[in-house]
Amino acid sequence: MTRRTILAALAVLVGGCRRAPTEPALPQGGTFTLVDQEGRPFSSEALKGRISLLFFGYTTCPDVCPVTLAKLTAVTNALGKDAARTRVVYVTVDPARDTPAVMKAHLAMYPIEAVGLSGTADAIADVARRYQVRYEVEATTSKAGYFVAHSTMMYVLDATGRTRHRLRYEATVADVVAAVRDLLD
Numbered sequence: 001m002t003r004r005t006i007l008a009a010l011a012v013l014v015g016g017c018r019r020a021p022t023e024p025a026l027p028q029g030g031t032f033t034l035v036d037q038e039g040r041p042f043s044s045e046a047l048k049g050r051i052s053l054l055f056f057g058y059t060t061c062p063d064v065c066p067v068t069l070a071k072l073t074a075v076t077n078a079l080g081k082d083a084a085r086t087r088v089v090y091v092t093v094d095p096a097r098d099t100p101a102v103m104k105a106h107l108a109m110y111p112i113e114a115v116g117l118s119g120t121a122d123a124i125a126d127v128a129r130r131y132q133v134r135y136e137v138e139a140t141t142s143k144a145g146y147f148v149a150h151s152t153m154m155y156v157l158d159a160t161g162r163t164r165h166r167l168r169y170e171a172t173v174a175d176v177v178a179a180v181r182d183l184l185d
């Protein structure tokens with residue numbers, strides 16, 4: 001190898017290192033305050049210290065949210081003792097019905113450590129926008145009242161509160177566990 005070839009090879013290597021990862025930037029929630037299921041203020045600062053599994057939904061959701069909570073229950077079981085280093089953060093997109101008391105009663109049905117966040121319509125809209133979550137009340141004539149169409153991605157935040165993984169609704173229990181384990185060490 002000539003000196004010039006080596007230099008050329010080095011340039012390629014360095015160039016490769018300099019290129020940014022192709023993963024699009026994940027949304028960071030920034031600073032916000034909502035209300036937890038005990039009616040206490042819950043600020044984004046409180047996300048620190050544990051890995052958070054964050055998703056948005058509503059308690060009368062007929063399908064997606066119950067499936068997600070069941071999945072997170074399985075994830076908690078699969079994590080074993082490491083589950084104590086994680087927490088589920090469930091933000092309602094239906095704050096008109098999902099008061100703190102409703103969130104509390106709903107989460108009590110699942111054997112997971114979860115924070116259920118509600119707030120004013122404006123506060124919820126702001127946090128949802130920060131996490132690129134969209135939702136929309138759908139008109140319905142059924143007795144169940146209205147449905148709320150919503151984004152179904154789940155975010156995995158590290159213990160500094162930084163978003164590190166975005167998982168699709170189709171992610172399996174193993175996928176979620178792998179995303180958490182990636183941040184555990």
Ligand SMILES: [Cu+2]
Pocket residue numbers: 056057058061062063064065066150
């Ligand atoms: Cu839902």
